[in-house]
Amino acid sequence: MRRKKALITGISGQDAAYLSNYLLKKNYIVVGGERKKNKSNLWRLKALGIQKKIKIVSFDLQDEKAISKTIRDGKYNEIYNLAAQSYVDKSFENPLYTSDANALGVIRILEAIRKYSKKTKLYQASSSEMYGNVNTKSQDENTSFHPISPYAISKLHAHWMLGLYRTAYNIFCCSGILFNHDSPLRGDEFVTKKIVRDLLRVKLNKLPCIYLGNIYAKRDWGYSLDYVEAMWKMLQQKRANDFVISSGINYTVKSFVNEAAKNIGFDLKWIGKNLLEKGIDRASNKVIVRIKKDLFRPLEINSTFGNSAKAKKLLKWTPKTKFKKLVKIMCEAELRKYD
Ligand code: NAP
Numbered sequence: 506m507r508r509k510k511a512l513i514t515g516i517s518g519q520d521a522a523y524l525s526n527y528l529l530k531k532n533y534i535v536v537g538g539e540r541k542k543n544k545s546n547l548w549r550l551k552a553l554g555i556q557k558k559i560k561i562v563s564f565d566l567q568d569e570k571a572i573s574k575t576i577r578d579g580k581y582n583e584i585y586n587l588a589a590q591s592y593v594d595k596s597f598e599n600p601l602y603t604s605d606a607n608a609l610g611v612i613r614i615l616e617a618i619r620k621y622s623k624k625t626k627l628y629q630a631s632s633s634e635m636y637g638n639v640n641t642k643s644q645d646e647n648t649s650f651h652p653i654s655p656y657a658i659s660k661l662h663a664h665w666m667l668g669l670y671r672t673a674y675n676i677f678c679c680s681g682i683l684f685n686h687d688s689p690l691r692g693d694e695f696v697t698k699k700i701v702r703d704l705l706r707v708k709l710n711k712l713p714c715i716y717l718g719n720i721y722a723k724r725d726w727g728y729s730l731d732y733v734e735a736m737w738k739m740l741q742q743k744r745a746n747d748f749v750i751s752s753g754i755n756y757t758v759k760s761f762v763n764e765a766a767k768n769i770g771f772d773l774k775w776i777g778k779n780l781l782e783k784g785i786d787r788a789s790n791k792v793i794v795r796i797k798k799d800l801f802r803p804l805e806i807n808s809t810f811g812n813s814a815k816a817k818k819l820l821k822w823t824p825k826t827k828f829k830k831l832v833k834i835m836c837e838a839e840l841r842k843y844d
């Protein structure tokens with residue numbers, strides 16, 4: 506049987522690394538799209554030992570001509586569009602670029618598929634950020650969207666475009682509405698990785714303390730390794746569809762700090778309120794966590810909480826890794842760096 510061929514955009518990112526590994530194990534030919542930079546940044550593929558198994562092509566969401574050519578010449582069975590300006594906080598500083606890459610970039614891909622490769626199936630990385638602050642207990646595929654960041658608005662633009670290309674042009678495209686998912690390969694600036702990395706630095710006396718913003722935001726956190734399986738499953742369905750992928754439990758950022766602190770050898774007590782709140786290590790009485798105003802966002806989702814019953818039913822997908830296990834995996838991986 507001919508091997509399937511997949512293009513994964515944003516190949517230098519967290520999910521792309523795990524997805525590449527997953528597809529290689531299924532005997533796919535994996536091509537990775539990386540945008541041009543002074544220095545290639547494929548440390549995650551290296552960490553998984555798969556860098557040499559992936560062909561890298563140049564891929565920038567802003568470059569319409571190159572996207573058309575890549576998709577026309579590539580003859581891909583599947584494209585996983587994981588590339589994005591993925592930082593919610595940075596999207597407030599750079600809304601134009603965020604929209605161009607995350608919204609128009611997806612239209613560039615859809616147009617190339619429509620014109621040159623109509624049989625190619627597309628997975629689009631949508632986000633729970635699109636819901637905004639809704640007053641439903643949990644969010645599923647029928648919950649309405651009220652995005653409150655330039656990032657969320659750009660992702661929703663792309664999400665709706667996918668729906669349009671699916672119905673108007675019969676293109677097989679699926680939108681995965683994924684809730685937060687993290688791992689040892691998470692980017693340093695996302696809160697989970699920042700907490701784990703910096704708590705350990707404090708423990709090793711390389712940093713006096715860690716600064717955080719809103720520690721009362723609640724997020725539905727899962728493990729990236731589990732979530733990439735759902736991406737693949739979506740494209741193997743008979744009919745293209747949208748799916749929520751989530752853990753179905755949420756925790757505050759403060760709970761994440763407490764759990765990571767335990768793994769790293771701190772026992773935290775909290776004193777003070779608002780900007781003066783502090784996390785103090787009971788044993789040494791040292792201040793480990795402080796709050797910083799600059800790290801708050803202009804607008805913020807208070808709580809995300811996904812319901813992935815549809816994925817469970819149709820994709821037979823359920824999350825395997827629970828919150829405490831995820832924190833442990835991340836802390837142990839960070840500790841190994843110092844070993
Ligand atoms: P990530 O680690 O931040 O990776 C994002 C990737 O996009 C990087 O490879 C980055 O390349 C690339 N990229 C950025 N701008 C680009 C552009 N203009 N053209 C081409 N590539 C570009 O993200 P992730 O956590 O793996 O997430 C994957 C996707 O899922 C993203 O679209 C994200 O928005 C979405 N998502 C993530 C989560 C989550 O919790 N992880 C949840 C919902 C949705 P550089 O190395 O060059 O910067």
Ligand code: GDD
Pocket residue numbers: 591592593594631632633634683684685686694695696697699716717718719720722723724758800801802805806809
């Ligand atoms: N990054 C960061 N840094 N976040 C902080 C900090 C801090 O110092 N202090 C508190 N937070 C809070 C944020 O305000 C937010 O409520 C929460 O921690 C999680 O922030 P991030 O880890 O940056 O992730 P995110 O939820 O904004 O976005 C991630 O998940 C989305 C899915 O809902 C990204 O991966 C997005 O690309 C993804 O779509």
